[in-house]
Amino acid sequence: MSWQITRDDLADLARGATLLGTGGGGDPYIGMMLVQGVLGDGAITILDPDEIADDLFVIPTAQMGAPTVMIEKIPAGTEPTLSLRILEEHLGRTADATMPIECGGINSMIPLIVAAETGLPVVDADGMGRAFPELSMETFAVYGVHGSPLALAGERGERVIIDTGDDDRQMEWLARAVTIRLGGVGHIAEYAMTGADVKRTAVPRTLSMALALGRAIRVAREEKRSPFDAIQDTLATTLYQHVRTLFEGKVVDVDRRTTEGFAKGVARIAPADGGAGELEIRFQNENLIALRDGDMVAIVPDLICVVDGDSAEPITTEGLRYGQRVRVLGISTPEMMRTPAALAAFGPDAFGLTESFSPVELLASGEVRPTAASTLVH
């Protein structure tokens, strides 16, 4: 069933998308303001992926770049739709809908800007099921839909088309170079596909999941209920079944650099009461691995989310500050994101990590490697 997003939904969506950004993905609140600007009192139609026509022509839209740059370099606002138009012209075919390639962070919002400007509907699905730092890290690619040709629009009207055939990593490599020279941010349209492709290759209903998570956290706070329970109850209705509290404490160290177009670094969290034990999180735009006293308790592609210790407000890696009281959640990804092919595209090895993937629900429950941090959320 199709449904609609209005301006009243955007703050909740931004909150949920920040959670699914797992520390990165770019700030959806900037995207939210851009959507508000073009949407006004209108509404955006969201299509359920199970119900779209097999021949629906979908062109996903997104922003690429380092989140640390995106905060300082707010887009002019015309680039997202320009990227779609460039790809339409190149392909000689107009889109019937747009879609996120990434449901976490600002890329939950970019397709809404395009939709509000063009009147196109948005398919409720994406290719990352969270946020990832590279364009090749897509379930689309894993299951046979490739990113090329990619269209890239710059803030001064630059138009770039990149076609690397089936080689999505080369596409990422070249598009990243252009993005860096555009000042760190570029707007892209890529992974054009049919409705049948969406059903086969996309992670379904992740836009509605982001909205539901953000809304559940807010409503729980308003009703003085636990927002952590609300997160767990919401995820129980999705393909993201398992939630674990990996650690509670305060931020004691953040080492972050913006290098080669990425925000890379390490954050450390220690018990607020000064007790023993520490959680280390390593990130490349997104949180990649969490180690408690040296023992892995969660690893990509499972979600490692840092949230405020009381309100459960999600905190990005740019938002991490010394002394913040936080809770770190581990959330399981759907099975289609854990297959050998999926792990080859966006598992630990794709990020240069030497650790192998283990499901967070096994790691953090102690079934694989018990740790003192392993407790269920509440």
Next chain:
Amino acid sequence: MSWQITRDDLADLARGATLLGTGGGGDPYIGMMLVQGVLGDGAITILDPDEIADDLFVIPTAQMGAPTVMIEKIPAGTEPTLSLRILEEHLGRTADATMPIECGGINSMIPLIVAAETGLPVVDADGMGRAFPELSMETFAVYGVHGSPLALAGERGERVIIDTGDDDRQMEWLARAVTIRLGGVGHIAEYAMTGADVKRTAVPRTLSMALALGRAIRVAREEKRSPFDAIQDTLATTLYQHVRTLFEGKVVDVDRRTTEGFAKGVARIAPADGGAGELEIRFQNENLIALRDGDMVAIVPDLICVVDGDSAEPITTEGLRYGQRVRVLGISTPEMMRTPAALAAFGPDAFGLTESFSPVELLASGEVRPTAASTLVH
């Protein structure tokens, strides 16, 4: 009148193109081998720019990258024509002819590869009248024809299109980034234009000039005449009227780095007899400025050419070796390359030099600033 190039012309053309490369431009001998491979016993038709139809549709073709990389990374051979086809597809129009964008170095040969493969004729003109390191340094751009859209082909079949409107420097900036990530070399088609545009914006008959120079040097050697006289006699029939010997001596120092996609450095030449005096040449792919004992004797866009002291064989900056006996020639460029607009595009300031342009025929004849090096060739 149109004329033809066959395999027997290629070695002479390569020699002349190396001279016009002013130290850079990439090694035309590698290009020559590629032309020979596709041309066989065939012939390439060369069109005189004054005689082409005003509505002839011309797509120039070239290679971009650091000459130091080109030597190690020989192209697969299919990229030059692929770049033309990408641009044709993008524009929805097929080319009637190709043309060099740069008559010095390997880019004298790339259009011949395309011509040999496609059967297209080549227009006897270019947009640099020598070699320059950047795609925006074109008389085409100076006189109103812009490079965008540019098509770029990689050795693994990568296809990239870059359109920055009238901003040719931004086009260069983005294309350079892609080229670096392709391993340092990319093949491009750009500055698509009509025959009327060619007549208005191109430096005419530079391909025939390169061939005539290379042939004159060879024939003079065979006939035991001075190849330096032969260079001067040949140039006297072209728009490049003035030749000066800036220095004779041996190479005593070469400092060369490949950085940001360019070969940059300094060469020093001292008298072979150990006497006083020194010529310093600074280069960025091409030789940019020659200083004799600190006094400028030639500066870009005039040509600074290092040749063998006996045979007049041109020597690229990569070919410079300690102890080589060389002669350094200064050659004047045509007036259309010395206008204020032209100097803004490829004069000293465009290379970060603080010196102002002065014509080599005035500098090296002593009319502006006398130096002991100022002697006519022979």
